[in-house]
Amino acid sequence: MSDRTFSLEEVIPVSSTIVDRTVSILDRTSNSEDQSFECSIEHLPFYRSVESDLLLMKQYLFKRGLNEHEIVSQEEIVINALKESLNQFIQIEKDKNDNLIITIDNIMNECDHLNHLLELEWTIEKPHDGLTIFEQMKRANNLLESSKHVLKTKTTEINELRIQEEKLCQKLNEAIVEFDNEDETPFARRKTVLENRIHDLTNFQVERSSHVKQYREQLHQMKIELELDNNYNLTADNSNDNNNIALLRLIDEPFETIELSKANVSNLQTLANELDARYQKNKTKGDQLVEQLTALYDRLNMNEIDQEIKLPIDNPHRPSNLIKLENEIERCKDIRRQNMKTYILNIREEIFVQYEKCFYSREQMELFQGLYSNVFNEETLEQHEKELEEMKTYYNRNEQIFIELHRWLDAWEEYKNAIIEEKERRHIETTLKKAQENVLTLADEYEQTHGHSFHVDGISIIDFFTHEKENYSQEKELEKARKQLARGQTPVLTNTQQSVKRQLAHTEVMKTPSKQQQPEVKPATPFRPSSAMSNKRFPPLQPQQNKVRLMEKNKKLYYHEKQSQVNCPYEKHDSILNQQDKEV
CATH class of the missing domain: 1.20.58.1520 (Methane Monooxygenase Hydroxylase; Chain G, domain 1)
Structure with missing residues (x-):
């Protein structure tokens, strides 16, 4: 075995450069924030395995005939590849954590927005940093789920109010409520505005219904009193045909089907007032004619x-x-x-x-x-x-x-x-x-x-x-x-x-x-009945009673003067009246 070969059982001498690089790798691959990571006992087999593999690779290179400089260069290539691979894994994990943190922040922002719209009873708090990212994510999701449940309930309420409003607006021909930015308007304010609007529309409906019923009844009665035809004597004008047809529908169609718009109520009121004015005029004229005819009958x-x-x-x-x-x-x-x-x-x-x-x-x-x-x-x-x-x-x-x-x-x-x-x-x-x-x-x-x-x-x-x-x-x-x-x-x-x-x-x-x-000498004049000349007063007489009274008490003077047309002084007239009063 050459000087560059070694076995796992024996201690292989390593140059100071290799040792330094090995330490450098360990230093660079370790977590700088947690120095205990490189000293963990469970990582020692890994470090030994890496070191053993590096030594083995050197042996192969040495056996191949590479010189020391070439072996060191190749070793640096391997070490750099290991470092780059490790950095890639580190970056991947770091990106995952960052993405999770961004997701948590987005969830919390959404919760804050919902809290603003819903005005929830609880306070939105960001999960504590001491928790793991997964725990923070779990708490954020739970908070978002609770907020969305409230949102669903509130949205249902708003939709029901909108349906009520649309029905009333359609019945009354009124415009629906429009918010400047409905998505950013709190639900409580939207609900209050819609409820007030529905309340006002309901009052309008009750008021207009009452007026329309009153005008319809009045018009039906005027049709009888004024002896109108089925068209209520509306003038035939091509320009007003559509208006007259619509007006007749308002009068005679079932009440549930007509539109209670301001224009319809106003048109009914105008027609009712016109017919009522005609009715009052006829009534006054009729009373005058009856009074005139009664007087003619009595006087004749x-x-x-x-x-x-x-x-x-x-x-x-x-x-x-x-x-x-x-x-x-x-x-x-x-x-x-x-x-x-x-x-x-x-x-x-x-x-x-x-x-x-x-x-x-x-x-x-x-x-x-x-x-x-x-x-x-x-x-x-x-x-x-x-x-x-x-x-x-x-x-x-x-x-x-x-x-x-x-x-x-x-x-x-x-x-x-x-x-x-x-x-x-x-x-x-x-x-x-x-x-x-x-x-x-x-x-x-x-x-x-x-x-x-x-x-x-x-x-x-x-x-x-x-x-x-x-x-x-x-x-x-x-x-x-x-x-x-x-x-x-x-x-x-x-x-x-x-x-x-x-x-x-x-x-x-x-x-x-x-x-x-x-x-x-003054012209002979009819005199006032003696009851009016004396101190005694009587309730007003009926014309026929007064006529009998005049004929009985005054005919000697009144009719005698009227027939003979003989003038007499007022003094004599007074003496005759006084004499009559004494006789009575």
């Missing part, structure tokens, strides 16, 4: 046989009935022209009824010059109808005052004439006080509105109450004086009685004209 004294329309008529506002009413009114007007005098006299009686209801004085009645006229033509008729309408309007506007005034007068008559107990008298006094306060309050409001005081019998309401009470005091004193005379006693006149006596004496002087004094 037409019996039921002569009346072609039996009043009250059902549904006078319907177009067919309006035509009937108009035709009947025209027929009655023809009859009226043939009986103008009777017709105007009947209106005049109605005017007297209104004068009575409104507590008009004679002076106020005389302001209407038409009452003096004996000419019965269209102009006179128009004057009377205008006066009657004004008196009705005046009464209606101040009806509450007249009602309270009648309450006061009823209680006042009961207070003056009835023999009542003290308790009942106090009750009547309370009623009088309350009614008077109400009348004065309403009269103040009237004065503030119209700028002048409210008059009763031609005087202010305060003077009216004062005169009524003064007259009552005078009546009581005169009654007391009559009783004294009946007993043969000489009555003592109080200041009030003396004042009354002076007024009566003054009135008698004024009523007797002197030779130089000519009585003022």
